[in-house]
Amino acid sequence: MDFSETLKFLIDLSAVLLLALGIKGLSKVRSAREANRLAAIAMTLAVIGVLIDALGSARISVDAWIWITLGSVIGCLFGMITAKKVAMTAMPETVALFNGCGGMSSLLVALAYAFTPSLLTDSTTSLSNILVGKISIVISIFVGAVTFTGSMIAMAKLQGWLSTPGIMQRKIRHIINIGLAFISLIGISTFFSSGGETGLWLLVISSAVLGIGVTLPIGGADMPVVISLLNSYSGVAAAAAGFVVGSQLLIVAGAMVGAAGLILTQVMCKGMNRSLVSVLFGGAIASSAISGGQNGSNEYLNITSCSVEECALTLEAAERVVIVPGYGLAVAQAQHTLREVTRILEASGIEVNYAIHPVAGRMPGHMNVLLAEADVPYEQLKEMDVINPDFPATDVVLVLGANDVVNPQAKNDPTSPLYGMPVLDVQEARTVFVIKRGMSAGYSGIKNDLFELSNTSMVFGDAKKVLGDLLLELKELGISGKA
Amino acid sequence: MLLLGSLLGLELIGKVPPTLHTPLMSGANAISGITMLAALTLIIKAGNTSNTLLLVLGAVSLGFALFNVVGGFLVTDRMLAMFSRKTSRK
Numbered sequence: 409m410d411f412s413e414t415l416k417f418l419i420d421l422s423a424v425l426l427l428a429l430g431i432k433g434l435s436k437v438r439s440a441r442e443a444n445r446l447a448a449i450a451m452t453l454a455v456i457g458v459l460i461d462a463l464g465s466a467r468i469s470v471d472a473w474i475w476i477t478l479g480s481v482i483g484c485l486f487g488m489i490t491a492k493k494v495a496m497t498a499m500p501e502t503v504a505l506f507n508g509c510g511g512m513s514s515l516l517v518a519l520a521y522a523f524t525p526s527l528l529t530d531s532t533t534s535l536s537n538i539l540v541g542k543i544s545i546v547i548s549i550f551v552g553a554v555t556f557t558g559s560m561i562a563m564a565k566l567q568g569w570l571s572t573p574g575i576m577q578r579k580i581r582h583i584i585n586i587g588l589a590f591i592s593l594i595g596i597s598t599f600f601s602s603g604g605e606t607g608l609w610l611l612v613i614s615s616a617v618l619g620i621g622v623t624l625p626i627g628g629a630d631m632p633v634v635i636s637l638l639n640s641y642s643g644v645a646a647a648a649a650g651f652v653v654g655s656q657l658l659i660v661a662g663a664m665v666g667a668a669g670l671i672l673t674q675v676m677c678k679g680m681n682r683s684l685v686s687v688l689f690g691g692a693i694a695s696s697a698i699s700g701g702q703n704g705s706n707e708y709l710n711i712t713s714c715s716v717e718e719c720a721l722t723l724e725a726a727e728r729v730v731i732v733p734g735y736g737l738a739v740a741q742a743q744h745t746l747r748e749v750t751r752i753l754e755a756s757g758i759e760v761n762y763a764i765h766p767v768a769g770r771m772p773g774h775m776n777v778l779l780a781e782a783d784v785p786y787e788q789l790k791e792m793d794v795i796n797p798d799f800p801a802t803d804v805v806l807v808l809g810a811n812d813v814v815n816p817q818a819k820n821d822p823t824s825p826l827y828g829m830p831v832l833d834v835q836e837a838r839t840v841f842v843i844k845r846g847m848s849a850g851y852s853g854i855k856n857d858l859f860e861l862s863n864t865s866m867v868f869g870d871a872k873k874v875l876g877d878l879l880l881e882l883k884e885l886g887i888s889g890k891a
Numbered sequence: 892m893l894l895l896g897s898l899l900g901l902e903l904i905g906k907v908p909p910t911l912h913t914p915l916m917s918g919a920n921a922i923s924g925i926t927m928l929a930a931l932t933l934i935i936k937a938g939n940t941s942n943t944l945l946l947v948l949g950a951v952s953l954g955f956a957l958f959n960v961v962g963g964f965l966v967t968d969r970m971l972a973m974f975s976r977k978t979s980r981k
Binding site for chain 2: 427430431434435440441443444445447448451454455458459462468469470471472473475476478479480482483484486487488490491492494499502503506507509510512513514516517519520521524635636639642643645646649650652653655657658661662663664665667668669672777
């Protein structure tokens with residue numbers, strides 16, 4: 409081992425250690441931010457390692473430098489702009505976008521290696537190594553392509569650019585997807601037998617379409633799980649790319665992300681009481697809901713709606729208030745207005761807490777991020793298990809743009825598709841106000857029995873506007889109350 | 892190596908509070924952009940063969956990967972910044 413090799417080894421080792429520490433730290437609130445930086449430093453180290461290694465063994469040509477600079481500058485620039493500009497509410501789709509690009513990158517590298525076999529032969533010598541290289545190329549292309557198109561679809565669906573086309577909810581989609589997977593296999597075997605380009609293109613195209621076919625039918629509520637899973641995939645793609653170029657660091661890091669992503673996916677599934685299999689193959693729950701709903705009708709009866717004024721009066725008389733935020737809050741960007749409202753309530757001695765369902769919003773932790781942005785004290789955010797026993801002693805619950813996570817059907821109606829999903833027991837509270845734009849169903853497309861209960865009142869309107877009006881009403885009440 | 896990495900990953904994500912799911916996901920996502928190392932290696936190798944197509948492919952790939960990495964870390968930092976502001980005040 410000469411000097412540059414030893415150096416490279418040491419750098420790689422420390423990079424892996426830092427990455428491991430980074431992931432570890434990210435799982436604790438206190439250390440998360442430092443951990444994120446640590447991981448970033450580890451990445452920089454890894455890049456330096458590759459450059460040093462290259463300088464040691466062979467010089468880097470001027471051409472290479474030019475293209476490296478070009479690629480990095482453009483990538484960094486776009487990354488920075490996107491990261492700075494994107495709104496906090498659009499976080500899930502942003503992660504999907506970044507993730508897709510990671511998959512794309514692995515795909516391109518593998519393609520480049522596949523088209524120029526000479527690259528493979530000079531990095532690996534023995535015949536078995538070439539076979540390993542070829543297998544890795546195929547895996548990298550397949551997983552990379554699925555990750556890319558899958559992530560793009562996930563992003564488009566979260567942005568609302570795309571809805572699930574009817575045909576994708578039928579059983580036939582499974583046949584189509586299996587067919588696509590089969591075509592990928594044909595592509596792979598053609599690549600192995602003849603090494604030709606035809607097989608490769610077949611593989612690229614069929615796996616890309618497969619990515620679309622698998623992601624498209626999945627309902628929005630399950631999207632976070634899908635993104636997490638795709639994230640795990642992109643780790644696998646990176647690990648495969650590591651085998652292709654013969655970088656151990658890449659293999660370890662990729663595997664780490666792959667495994668971490670898988671665990672995270674599992675944790676998320678548990679939060680929704682759904683198995684991974686049902687998320688992946690169940691498709692949109694909406695389709696089964698419409699056909700299998702016990703009551704048959706999705707019509708609402710006995711809806712009580714009330715004015716903002718009444719809502720304000722009730723709030724003012726309350727002692728304990730619990731806020732249940734949902735995606736509607738994020739869409740309306742109403743978190744700051746909400747914070748204003750709760751400030752007033754707190755100022756007049758009312759206890760305010762926030763009930764955070766594990767899958768509220770479109771991504772676990774989405775609501776926490778959103779409320780943190782609006783300066784809500786961390787201590788007031790209560791997890792479901794903590795807050796549920798408190799609902800009977802709660803005077804007023806404000807449901808803001810949440811729906812399925814407060815649906816009592818999940819507890820009472822065994823025929824409901826939601827049955828078994830842990831929900832917030834808001835109906836136990838004395839009064840429930842549901843602020844909602846209209847009577848439309850939640851993400852699952854299932855009717856919410858909560859809205860028909862006698863202690864529930866609907867306040868129709870955009871969350872931000874309603875909260876703004878509420879704020880004015882409360883201010884008036886506050887002044888008259890003190891005078 | 893593969894096994895080691897996987898085990899490490901499994902070990903590290905034992906228990907995560909739901910609060911941190913999104914940041915963790917986006918952080919892990921940034922790390923998955925480590926595939927940029929592969930892109931880098933590709934460019935360096937291609938530089939010696941002076942194959943322009945490969946160079947371009949590598950550069951595009953590097954661009955995509957860096958977009959993932961830089962964007963991923965910055966976004967994660969932005970998210971986490973909100974939490975830390977909270978804890979420091981209280």
